[in-house]
Amino acid sequence: MxxxxxxxxxxxxxxxxxxxxxxxxxxxxxxxxxxxxxxxxxxxxxxxxxxxxxxxxxxxxxxxxxxxxxxxxxxxxxxxxxxxxxxxxxxxxxxxxxxxxxxxxxxxxxxxxxxxxxxxxxxxxxxxxxxxxxxxxxxxxxxxxxxQPVFADFMQMYGKKADSVIALGGDEMITRLYWYTVEYGLIREPGQPLKAFGAGLMSSFTELQFAVEGGEAHHVPFDLETVMRTGYEIDKFQRAYFVLPSFDALRDAFETADLAAIVARRKGEPALGPASL
Structure with missing residues (x-):
């Protein structure tokens, strides 16, 4: 409502x-x-x-x-x-x-x-x-x-789909996707060094360095369902950062995923601990 x-x-x-x-x-x-x-x-x-x-x-x-x-x-x-x-x-x-x-x-x-x-x-x-x-x-x-057109398309798609995912009981899951991509996403294109694009990193002097260069930062290959299952840190640096191979991979995974099936399969399960990934 x-x-x-x-x-x-x-x-x-x-x-x-x-x-x-x-x-x-x-x-x-x-x-x-x-x-x-x-x-x-x-x-x-x-x-x-x-x-x-x-x-x-x-x-x-x-x-x-x-x-x-x-x-x-x-x-x-x-x-x-x-x-x-x-x-x-x-x-x-x-x-x-x-x-x-x-x-x-x-x-x-x-x-x-x-x-x-x-x-x-x-x-x-x-x-x-x-x-x-x-x-x-x-x-x-x-x-x-x-x-960037591909990322811009993903953001619009997120806005269109989020309400329906929440209605199915997947509010935490859809929030985690936004957190780990839009806010704290990393990207490593083939043959290129690791880089950041998430807004929470771009606007943080300390966490940007930690996420990309810090020896304790845990870099996890992007998988849509894993992202939607993983809890996150609010008041401290993240324990895990998901790494995209491209923005196309993010948009395509979200566009083709059966979000209702993911929610039905995982709703009620405890979140994965980011330190355990």
Missing amino acids: TMNVADYARECAARGLRGDYSVCRADFTVAQGYNYNDEEQAVWRTLCDRQTKLTRKLAHHSYLDGVAALGLLDKIPDFGAVSEKLRKFTGWEIVAVPGLIPAQPFFDHLAHRRFPVTNWLRTQKELDYIVEPDMFHDFFGHVPILT
Whole structure:
């Protein structure tokens, strides 16, 4: 059942979330409100400068191509201007939200090639860690890879299929797929070194290095059903990272999988421990 916007705004206020949910439209979007001050612009440049030193070495070339094509580094992006560029690549656009939004409207946005991006930025004191996803995580982490047609198709497909998987009782399973690919995915194309593309890695100075270069990071070949069965870490570095051979492999596996059968077969089973893979 879709949550009422006013009810969700009250719930977010009670949880202490910092976004202004009181001004949400029916689809949980808001105006970006491009009124960022000099300190916020400085935080954006600091984050981008620091993270770019790593992504140029550790990120997949498709992510780096997206950053270059969209022009995200000099100042806080204007959502409308970036959307104009993004539509030309894959038909996607950016919509502003005040922070986390309910699953159903989130999936609906993805299904219609709209990616929700938080309209506020962390403070200078939160450069290294922030509890809620902010604009830097959403924009610097997620948006560049949406310039890649195959990955963009997967994201739309995910939005279209997620609700039906949840209705079958597979909410944890479909969430794990998003976590281990969209947020913390790695890729190693034939003959190429291991690279990262997941947004949680792109926006994390420390975990990006750990995931790609850390000796304790466990790199597991991608298998859709295994991913959907594997638990994940929320408040620490991942114990396992799934490695794609290509974005085509991700899209094709999701497109052809019998998700209902996977849920029926695995629902109720304890999650696989990521340290045991």
